[in-house]
Amino acid sequence: MTSHNAAAVPEGLLTRLLKDDSAGGIILVIVALIAIIFANSSYSHLYAGFLEIPVQVRIADLNLEKPLILWINDGLMAIFFFSVGLEIKREMMIGHLSQPSQIVLPGVAAIAGIAAPALIYVWLNAGDPIALRGWAIPSATDIAFALGVFSLFKSRVPVSLKLFLLSVAIFDDLGAILIIAIFYSSDLSTASLAIAAVGVAVLGMLNYFNVRSQAAYLLVGLIVWTAVLKSGVHATLAGFVIALFIPLSLKNEDGKPMLPHLEHTLHPWVVFMILPIFAFANAGVDLTGMGWGSLSNSVTLGIALGLVVGKQLGIFLVCAIVIKLGLAKLPKGASWMQLYAVAILCGIGFTMSLFIGTLAFEGLPAEYLTQVKLGVLLGSIFSALLAAGLLMMSKPIEQEEVAS
Numbered sequence: 001m002t003s004h005n006a007a008a009v010p011e012g013l014l015t016r017l018l019k020d021d022s023a024g025g026i027i028l029v030i031v032a033l034i035a036i037i038f039a040n041s042s043y044s045h046l047y048a049g050f051l052e053i054p055v056q057v058r059i060a061d062l063n064l065e066k067p068l069i070l071w072i073n074d075g076l077m078a079i080f081f082f083s084v085g086l087e088i089k090r091e092m093m094i095g096h097l098s099q100p101s102q103i104v105l106p107g108v109a110a111i112a113g114i115a116a117p118a119l120i121y122v123w124l125n126a127g128d129p130i131a132l133r134g135w136a137i138p139s140a141t142d143i144a145f146a147l148g149v150f151s152l153f154k155s156r157v158p159v160s161l162k163l164f165l166l167s168v169a170i171f172d173d174l175g176a177i178l179i180i181a182i183f184y185s186s187d188l189s190t191a192s193l194a195i196a197a198v199g200v201a202v203l204g205m206l207n208y209f210n211v212r213s214q215a216a217y218l219l220v221g222l223i224v225w226t227a228v229l230k231s232g233v234h235a236t237l238a239g240f241v242i243a244l245f246i247p248l249s250l251k252n253e254d255g256k257p258m259l260p261h262l263e264h265t266l267h268p269w270v271v272f273m274i275l276p277i278f279a280f281a282n283a284g285v286d287l288t289g290m291g292w293g294s295l296s297n298s299v300t301l302g303i304a305l306g307l308v309v310g311k312q313l314g315i316f317l318v319c320a321i322v323i324k325l326g327l328a329k330l331p332k333g334a335s336w337m338q339l340y341a342v343a344i345l346c347g348i349g350f351t352m353s354l355f356i357g358t359l360a361f362e363g364l365p366a367e368y369l370t371q372v373k374l375g376v377l378l379g380s381i382f383s384a385l386l387a388a389g390l391l392m393m394s395k396p397i398e399q400e401e402v403a404s
Helices: 013-019 022-039 044-051 068-093 100-125 143-151 159-183 190-208 214-231 236-244 258-282 298-324 336-345 350-360 366-392 399-403
Strands: 054-059 062-067
Touching (some): 022 143, 022 258, 054 068, 062 068, 159 236, 159 336, 190 214, 298 336, 298 350
16 A cells, blocks of 8 residues: 655554554543543542643743633644644645545535534524524534544444545544634734734745744744734634644655654644543533433534434435435445444544534533533434444455455
């Protein structure tokens, strides 16, 4: 599978995920369970107090003071989106999504997978303007969690479906970034945005003049992130924008291609530290006193049904239409049932859905976030179980096909 030219470029995130998919998803499940146990134990006050610890960074007149939970959601998740941006740029320039023919099926699948869950949520929450703020929550896919489930059945599914799942997730992440930028930014500061724009222009100049100092890009990127943090636009978007200006093939001071080197370096930190910390900080839902009324709440129900029903119907139906029209082909070696199972698997929202939920109901009573957490957990768990059941029914494929 590896060409001679590919040896010059370090393995990207896509290749590494194909080799070891389960670790990140398993860790997320364990950490989420720990968070739920803490939130429902006699130590729940310690869990809540830990997340509210004030953290301050001050340099001259610049003062950044936030509780720990916001440093996690605004700071660590910016690094995650930086990693996502690096992946998207590489995949679209030299990777699996560099050919137009490879974009059609996952592209339309991702669009439908964003639209259908949103429509279900809006339908269930029509007439409640506050609840409607969460319309985008069930539109997200947690690729680490989804691949963790998928990897349990790697002897039964062709590698083409892994590529399809990853490609859908890439477009899904891009859609989430656009949604956050357009719908979850407010009270914009013109001065801060101007500073961020100047920083982005400097990044463009560094790229244009082939500056090889990796530290220069990261330092300017830190300034851009700080300005965006103060601007009213969500700070995670800065991470994505900065990634787009990292040179793909230009070698850094150590003689390594800059973008693949950064992507390779960040990967274990994102999978084994950043996402688990985020999951621990945001998955702790208090189940005390919850009954049928909690489960049938329109926010909870809209998220759960959006993930379980909206994702699978949107993705599978549009894929079927596009394939039947001859605009794309069924992934090589895959059956329709396997494609349907992957469509269900995309309903595992978890990290990204929780993240959008924190933005949608920021500053509102805590009950909204509780409803978000419950809906995301229910929708993600049911999607995982349904997909696993279908994939388990697939016959094992030839060993050499699995190895390829």
